[in-house]
Amino acid sequence: MFNNFFHRMASPKHFYRLAGILIPWLAVPCLLLTLAGLYYGLVKAPPDYQQGDSYRIMFIHVPAAWMSMFIYVVMAGAGAIGLIWRIKLAEMVAISSAPIGASFTFLALVTGSIWGKPMWGTWWVWDARLTSELILLFLYLGVIALNNAIDDKRMAARAVAILALVGVINIPIIHYSVEWWNTLHQGPTVTKFDKPSIHLSMLIPLLLMAVAFKLYYAFVVLMRARCEVLDRERNSGWVKELAEKT
Amino acid sequence: MTQSKDTAALAAHALECIRDDRTLFSNLDFRLEAGSALILEGRNGSGKTSLLRILCGIRLPDAGTVTWGDTAIDKLGPDYHMHMAYIGHRDGIKLDLTPLENLAMARALGMPNDITLEAALAKVDLAGYEDVLTRNLSAGQQRRLALARLLVTDTSLWILDEPFTSLDVHGISVIEELLDAHTTSGGMLAVTSHHAVNLQNTTVQRINLSA
Amino acid sequence: MNSDSLTRAFVILIRRDLMLAVRHRAEMANPILFFVLVTSLFPLGIGANPALLQAVAPGVIWVAALLAALLSIENVFRSDFEDGSLEQYLLSSHPLSVLVLAKITAHWLVTGLPLLLISPLLGILMGLPVDAIKILFITLLLGTPVLSLIGAVGVALTVGLRKGGMILSLLVLPLYVPVLIFASSAVDTAATGLPVTAHLSLIAALLLLALSLSPFATAAALRVSLS
Numbered sequence: 001m002f003n004n005f006f007h008r009m010a011s012p013k014h015f016y017r018l019a020g021i022l023i024p025w026l027a028v029p030c031l032l033l034t035l036a037g038l039y040y041g042l043v044k045a046p047p048d049y050q051q052g053d054s055y056r057i058m059f060i061h062v063p064a065a066w067m068s069m070f071i072y073v074v075m076a077g078a079g080a081i082g083l084i085w086r087i088k089l090a091e092m093v094a095i096s097s098a099p100i101g102a103s104f105t106f107l108a109l110v111t112g113s114i115w116g117k118p119m120w121g122t123w124w125v126w127d128a129r130l131t132s133e134l135i136l137l138f139l140y141l142g143v144i145a146l147n148n149a150i151d152d153k154r155m156a157a158r159a160v161a162i163l164a165l166v167g168v169i170n171i172p173i174i175h176y177s178v179e180w181w182n183t184l185h186q187g188p189t190v191t192k193f194d195k196p197s198i199h200l201s202m203l204i205p206l207l208l209m210a211v212a213f214k215l216y217y218a219f220v221v222l223m224r225a226r227c228e229v230l231d232r233e234r235n236s237g238w239v240k241e242l243a244e245k246t
Numbered sequence: 247m248t249q250s251k252d253t254a255a256l257a258a259h260a261l262e263c264i265r266d267d268r269t270l271f272s273n274l275d276f277r278l279e280a281g282s283a284l285i286l287e288g289r290n291g292s293g294k295t296s297l298l299r300i301l302c303g304i305r306l307p308d309a310g311t312v313t314w315g316d317t318a319i320d321k322l323g324p325d326y327h328m329h330m331a332y333i334g335h336r337d338g339i340k341l342d343l344t345p346l347e348n349l350a351m352a353r354a355l356g357m358p359n360d361i362t363l364e365a366a367l368a369k370v371d372l373a374g375y376e377d378v379l380t381r382n383l384s385a386g387q388q389r390r391l392a393l394a395r396l397l398v399t400d401t402s403l404w405i406l407d408e409p410f411t412s413l414d415v416h417g418i419s420v421i422e423e424l425l426d427a428h429t430t431s432g433g434m435l436a437v438t439s440h441h442a443v444n445l446q447n448t449t450v451q452r453i454n455l456s457a
Numbered sequence: 458m459n460s461d462s463l464t465r466a467f468v469i470l471i472r473r474d475l476m477l478a479v480r481h482r483a484e485m486a487n488p489i490l491f492f493v494l495v496t497s498l499f500p501l502g503i504g505a506n507p508a509l510l511q512a513v514a515p516g517v518i519w520v521a522a523l524l525a526a527l528l529s530i531e532n533v534f535r536s537d538f539e540d541g542s543l544e545q546y547l548l549s550s551h552p553l554s555v556l557v558l559a560k561i562t563a564h565w566l567v568t569g570l571p572l573l574l575i576s577p578l579l580g581i582l583m584g585l586p587v588d589a590i591k592i593l594f595i596t597l598l599l600g601t602p603v604l605s606l607i608g609a610v611g612v613a614l615t616v617g618l619r620k621g622g623m624i625l626s627l628l629v630l631p632l633y634v635p636v637l638i639f640a641s642s643a644v645d646t647a648a649t650g651l652p653v654t655a656h657l658s659l660i661a662a663l664l665l666l667a668l669s670l671s672p673f674a675t676a677a678a679l680r681v682s683l684s
Contacts (some may be wrong), residue, residue: 138627139631170631173666174634174661
């Protein structure tokens with residue numbers, strides 16, 4: 001019974017229709033939350049007593065950094081499901097996640113670097129978190145490059161799933177080793193991320209933005225997966241029907 | 247494995263194979279019993295090699311299953327592979343090893359049988375070449391060495407992709423004898439070939455993938 | 458399938474690969490030459506100030522070892538893929554992961570072990586103290602097998618591709634970061650005379666983790682690449 005339901009949900013045609021319905025229901029709240037988050041973050045929240053207004057980039061940087069890790073884990077999870085149960089839909093979600101995750105990682109790196117300029121006086125410091133993000137970006141780029149290099153879509157999806165799983169095991173190790181390396185080579189530096197207590201007026205916009213970013217990922221991954229479905233199923237009857245209708 | 251060698255059969259259920267947006271075959275069913283042979287026919291690119299690789303479990307079918315004695319082969323894994331041998335386009339032999347060294351490796355990878363490696367070489371007409379580097383053998387001799395791998399392990403299902411490539415008339419008849427002997431002793435055979443395959447004592451079913 | 462015949466297959470496969478390597482012994486020198494050459498470029502590039510050289514030596518030697526390992530690992534499945542042997546491993550009655558481990562072991566013996574043996578010489582060239590050279594040796598002993606094991610997964614994913622080389626480095630190098638960090642800082646710490654047990658146990662832990670996971674990941678990747 002459950003199995004039956006699950007397979008119906010996972011059928012490409014059904015997914016295409018369902019995702020089409022879901023997307024606006026995710027996109028509109030995403031937009032509203034982003035506006036609210038930006039309003040509370042940029043207007044309502046008080047300036048920081050040390051950093052003045054420059055800390056406000058945190059409302060982009062921190063959620064983006066969270067998303068970069070989160071999406072990698074989702075990608076590996078979806079890849080594993082695709083690999084083990086041969087569910088094509090999971091493969092497509094994994095593939096579609098990679099460029100979004102890479103974008104968030106890039107965003108986290110750029111905003112971190114911009115934030116670093118007034119803090120440290122240079123655009124780039126080999127800070128532990130930034131270095132981890134940089135390596136994470138390389139991991140994403142590896143996934144994307146591997147996917148592009150393999151012509152056969154099915155084969156590419158399975159290869160990417162294995163790579164993402166290897167990566168997800170390595171991420172904590174890399175993260176830990178980089179942090180270790182950082183304390184070894186730099187000694188204690190002023191770290192801008194570990195705030196022991198964050199004021200509620202700053203926490204609210206941060207959480208709003210975090211939820212908005214999650215919703216953004218959700219609807220963009222559905223859009224990308226829909227394209228992927230059309231591309232892969234282009235020879236099936238329902239896609240041809242769809243093409244003739246429009 | 248409690249399954250005896252004679253009762254297990256290879257069967258395909260509603261197999262489908264898609265390559266580069268082209269459906270090569272779909273809803274393909276057949277059953278291969280002990281002592282019989284399956285000959286695949288069809289034009290170049292009709293999916294013969296793909297089908298053989300699906301039967302081996304190297305390639306996944308786009309739909310359908312292959313079963314060995316009523317269990318899907320991807321569930322059996324090595325328990326299926328111990329019963330089968332595959333010779334593909336590529337010989338799977340090392341040019342910088344001697345024929346004996348090549349066969350020793352092939353035997354170690356499977357279930358060894360009682361035949362000596364020298365005897366296996368003699369059966370494919372390579373007696374006297376035991377210690378020559380394989381690189382120095384002719385293309386036909388290398389192909390026969392590849393086919394000698396079939397003899398050094400204990401397998402009931404032989405899957406052969408164009409076994410007669412680069413063989414001369416004599417070589418072909420030597421191999422045909424081996425194939426005939428294999429099926430008459432209860433073995434199974436799945437083969438593609440551009441040449442006519444002459445199996446005198448074997449029940450043959452033919453599947454044309456171009457049709 | 459009993460474990461006796463599995464052990465036998467494991468040993469025969471290693472022995473065969475070593476035999477093939479000996480028949481191509483001229484190629485065995487290449488990774489060592491590369492390792493020595495890259496390392497000796499650094500004094501030329503940054504000047505031969507002994508204090509400076511000693512400071513960068515652990516990192517330089519380890520980066521050179523890492524690149525040498527990356528360049529040589531590409532061949533671990535290349536010829537097997539081209540001549541069809543890889544298909545035969547896949548269709549073996551033994552688990553593919555065990556055969557893969559044999560392949561990686563043989564490959565490490567042929568390419569990793571020589572790096573290890575030549576490393577004290579490089580330590581001397583870069584002016585490392587004797588204690589640090591000892592630790593360099595131990596880190597390479599524990600670390601280069603990790604490089605081979607991780608590299609093998611990457612090779613298995615790219616072996617069927619025509620231009621696998623560039624992608625391989627993109628896939629594998631980020632995964633080499635922890636080994637590089639722990640190993641070079643171990644040598645660094647040893648040069649200042651401090652204990653390095655913690656570093657070495659961390660590298661050993663990485664080795665155990667790689668040993669237990671990489672053969673399965675590599676086997677899975679090979680199945681995908683051949684399908």
